[in-house]
Amino acid sequence: MSRAITAGLDGSPESLAAAQWAAHEALRRAVPLRLLRVWSIDEDPRTRVVDPVTARKWGERTLAIAERRLRRRHPSVDIEPAWVAGDPVEELCGAAGEAELLVLGSRGLGGLAGFLAGSVSLAVLARTRRPVVLVRPHAPLEPQEERTGEVVIGLDVSAAASDELLAFGFAAADRYGCGLRVVHRWAVPALYGPDMLGALPLLLTEVAEDTRRALDEALAPWTEKFPDVAVERDCRQGRPAQDLMELSHDARLVVVGRKVRRARLGTHIGAVTHAVLHHCLAPVAVVPHD
Numbered sequence: 001m002s003r004a005i006t007a008g009l010d011g012s013p014e015s016l017a018a019a020q021w022a023a024h025e026a027l028r029r030a031v032p033l034r035l036l037r038v039w040s041i042d043e044d045p046r047t048r049v050v051d052p053v054t055a056r057k058w059g060e061r062t063l064a065i066a067e068r069r070l071r072r073r074h075p076s077v078d079i080e081p082a083w084v085a086g087d088p089v090e091e092l093c094g095a096a097g098e099a100e101l102l103v104l105g106s107r108g109l110g111g112l113a114g115f116l117a118g119s120v121s122l123a124v125l126a127r128t129r130r131p132v133v134l135v136r137p138h139a140p141l142e143p144q145e146e147r148t149g150e151v152v153i154g155l156d157v158s159a160a161a162s163d164e165l166l167a168f169g170f171a172a173a174d175r176y177g178c179g180l181r182v183v184h185r186w187a188v189p190a191l192y193g194p195d196m197l198g199a200l201p202l203l204l205t206e207v208a209e210d211t212r213r214a215l216d217e218a219l220a221p222w223t224e225k226f227p228d229v230a231v232e233r234d235c236r237q238g239r240p241a242q243d244l245m246e247l248s249h250d251a252r253l254v255v256v257g258r259k260v261r262r263a264r265l266g267t268h269i270g271a272v273t274h275a276v277l278h279h280c281l282a283p284v285a286v287v288p289h290d
Helices: 013-029 045-049 052-073 088-098 119-127 162-176 194-225 240-247 271-279
Strands: 005-008 033-039 079-085 101-105 132-135 151-154 180-186 231-237 253-259 284-289
Touching (some): 005 013, 005 088, 013 052, 013 101, 013 132, 013 162, 033 088, 052 079, 101 119, 119 132, 151 162, 151 271, 162 194, 162 253, 162 284, 180 240, 194 231, 240 253, 240 271, 271 284
Parallel strands (some): 005 033, 033 079, 101 132, 151 180, 253 284
Antiparallel strands (some): 132 284
């Protein structure tokens, strides 16, 4: 794996927003930025009626324009443009495996329709074992601006994903110099029979205390490693996807996990992560784990 950030670029507003975010991230990490344009004859209906040479010129022009804009805004970032022909999912998965981070654009469909990640982005997320950040364009922001706010991690303390997600989230908050909010939601245990209803308050108290204790244990090594990161523990009963979506309005970055699945069927993303990808306003980092 090379110490570089790769941004997928197709000329859409979503991919340009992703490239802009990736340039900011490359600057903070002091690593090169690779702009990757993957062209497939099935990707763009316009290219089906032209020869490959013309199609390549279109792709190279898109890449060159984006490169010039980013160089003007980020003159200290080492930018490497790359144009390849092939299957976008295959090429982006290969690029993710070689990069420190892959950044892709996500399409916004408006307030009611929500947030559509796109078939290519979702397919890449389902297959790669490297972290991927999906960026949604925000018209109100000027090109030079970044989102402010805290880094938000959606964490399941009962899963094996704690270390991967916390390592990514703490490092991000440390780079940004911002706070970190760790969100864990638990559900009311199933009760059987009317005789159990009287025990509900005590049971809820015990679950809350056990969950808070597990969260403190998971955070302990990371708060010691990153003493300058202010951590907010957000642990209570609730719905994780809904709460993460609401927190994303003011968040700088939302970090969620994805369990690596080897079955051929299904989205391989998970219900909470899938909902967050479709509705979060902030950039979303998806961290795969076993």
